[in-house]
Amino acid sequence: MKVLITGGLGYLGSVLAEELLDRGFDVAIADIELYGNFLPDYLKDKIYLVKSDVRSSQISECIQQSDVIVHLAAIVGDAACDFIKEEAIDVNLNGTKNIGKLCKKFNRKLIFTSTCSVYGANNKTFLSERSKVLPLSIYALSKLAAENTLEKIGGKFTICRLATLFGYSYRMRFDLVANAFIEKAIKEGKITVFGGDQWRPFLHVRDAAEAIIRCMEKNFFEKDILNLSSINIRIIDLAKKIREILKCEIRVLEEIKDPRNYRVNSDKAKKEIGFNPRRGIEDAIMEIKKAYEDKKLANSTQSIYSNIGYLKNNFRRLRDEKSFNHRFEWKTR
Numbered sequence: 264m265k266v267l268i269t270g271g272l273g274y275l276g277s278v279l280a281e282e283l284l285d286r287g288f289d290v291a292i293a294d295i296e297l298y299g300n301f302l303p304d305y306l307k308d309k310i311y312l313v314k315s316d317v318r319s320s321q322i323s324e325c326i327q328q329s330d331v332i333v334h335l336a337a338i339v340g341d342a343a344c345d346f347i348k349e350e351a352i353d354v355n356l357n358g359t360k361n362i363g364k365l366c367k368k369f370n371r372k373l374i375f376t377s378t379c380s381v382y383g384a385n386n387k388t389f390l391s392e393r394s395k396v397l398p399l400s401i402y403a404l405s406k407l408a409a410e411n412t413l414e415k416i417g418g419k420f421t422i423c424r425l426a427t428l429f430g431y432s433y434r435m436r437f438d439l440v441a442n443a444f445i446e447k448a449i450k451e452g453k454i455t456v457f458g459g460d461q462w463r464p465f466l467h468v469r470d471a472a473e474a475i476i477r478c479m480e481k482n483f484f485e486k487d488i489l490n491l492s493s494i495n496i497r498i499i500d501l502a503k504k505i506r507e508i509l510k511c512e513i514r515v516l517e518e519i520k521d522p523r524n525y526r527v528n529s530d531k532a533k534k535e536i537g538f539n540p541r542r543g544i545e546d547a548i549m550e551i552k553k554a555y556e557d558k559k560l561a562n563s564t565q566s567i568y569s570n571i572g573y574l575k576n577n578f579r580r581l582r583d584e585k586s587f588n589h590r591f592e593w594k595t596r
Contacts, residue, residue, distance in 0.1 A: 264479065265289045267329035269317050269362065270336030271310075272300050275376070275425075277433040279333065279472040284309055286476060293317070293325050294336065297580060298573060301433040317358035326365045331372045331479055334362050337406075338581075340438060341380075342571035344402040350581045355405035360412045367418035372484045374475055375413060377406045377424045379464050379490060382525040386462055389495070389528040392424070392488040399522055410488070419484035425471055426464035426492035426527065430542065431550035435560060438569040441465060441544060444502055445551050448511035456513060458520030459499030464492035464527045467542035477536040485535075493540030495526035504544050509552075 266283055268276050271292030283290045284306065291311040294300075302310070315322045317336045326332055337355045338344050344351035359375065366373040382390050383397030398404045410422050429441035437446045440463070444454045474491050478484070496504075498521075502513050532538035554560045566572035 265291070265328065265330045266333060266479070267291045267293060267325055267331070268333045268335060269293045269322075270334075272296060272302065272312075272434060273298065273335060273339075274432045274434050274436045274439075275428060275468055275471055276333075276335045277302055277306075278468050279335075279475060280310055281306055281433075282469065282472045282476060288479075291325065291329065293322055295580070297577065298434060298567060298570075301435075303433065317362055318353065319361075322361070323365050326362070326371055327369045329371060331374065332362065332366055333374045333376075333475055334359060335376050337376075338570075338574075339402070340570045341400040341402045342438070343574050344400065344405065346571055346574060347578045347581065348401055350578060351401055352405050354581065355402075356408050356412065359409035360416070363413045363416040363418065363420070366420070367416050370419070372479075373413070373418065373420040374478055374484075375409070375420060375422050376475075377410050377422050377488075378403060379424045379426050379492065379525070379527050380523060381407045381410075381424065382527065384522055384524045386524045386526070389526045390490075391528045392490055392531055414486065417486070420486060421478050421484050422488045423471075423475065423478070424488060424490050424527075426466040426490075428466055428468045428471055429544065430468040430547040431554055432468050435554075435568050436570065438571060440498065441501060441505075441547060442551065444505050445509070445548055448505050448509040449552060449555060451511075453512040453514060454502045454505065456499055456502050456515045458517060459502070459515050460497055461521055461524040462495055462497055462526045463501075463523065464490075464495050464525070465501075465544075466491055466493045466540060467547060470540035470542050474532065474536065474538050474540075477538060481536045483536050487535075489532040489535065489538070490527045490529045491532055491538065492527045492529045494543065501544065505548065508545060508548050
């Protein structure tokens with residue numbers, strides 16, 4: 264099976280590409296390389312990489328020659344989307360609309376990664392896919408609008424609402440709360456928690472990749488939505504869990520609070536695709552700690568480890584010509 268990953272050089276995409284190759288899939292990546300290419304050489308040799316923007320007509324050739332498209336390409340995160348509002352809406356909504364229409368045109372199967380942050384604030388119950396949505400940010404609004412657009416376009420697709428991801432990736436991110444806590448605990452011996460009582464769902468990045476693959480293996484493209492989360496935990500309890508292992512200090516700033524507060528139910532994904540997350544916060548701690556020891560994260564203060572930090576100096580690239588005129592052709596294995 265030929266799988267095209269848009270945004271495949273990113274935090275989730277680079278892990279997904281590796282997991283797909285390990286399972287015998289053919290993999291291609293369409294990416295504008297906004298954050299660079301951190302794939303190890305052995306993966307680069309097995310993957311066809313085309314520099315293509317999801318908003319362009321050029322990506323049509325990539326989709327036509329693929330069996331399944333995993334659409335990850337997006338401006339991700341509240342801070343990043345707030346910083347470049349117009350570009351974020353253009354990429355997240357119009358880019359998804361373009362991908363959806365092309366998948367429908369060529370009768371291709373599509374997996375779209377949305378976010379559990381569309382639920383916004385609701386701590387009274389565990390939220391299912393049918394629960395009321397209350398997006399509180401441009402990021403969540405753009406993803407919800409993209410979901411609605413795909414539902415109007417139709418075709419064969421699945422929408423995966425991802426919990427907040429964590430864990431080690433080749434394109435590492437330390438602007439994700441669990442990773443940020445682990446990084447601070449390792450490097451500074453202390454964690455700063457804003458508020459702390461808010462609930463948030465979490466999912467290891469490799470469990471997210473495996474869930475996406477399960478959708479393919481189960482041929483689950485039912486115009487449906489799946490919540491993907493492995494643990495619901497208060498932010499203060501997340502910090503305490505990290506403290507148990509890394510023996511760091513915790514500083515709580517109760518006057519600064521994140522309005523997002525929700526827990527999600529992933530029973531539907533367990534039933535429909537056999538979703539079975541296996542990795543916890545402890546795994547992420549060990550992965551990131553080892554990455555430091557192996558000098559893979561020697562300078563984690565670099566802006567490349569943060570979407571908003573890097574975009575502050577590089578966002579203009581999103582306004583450049585969207586077609587890179589690279590001919591698409593699958594690599595033979």
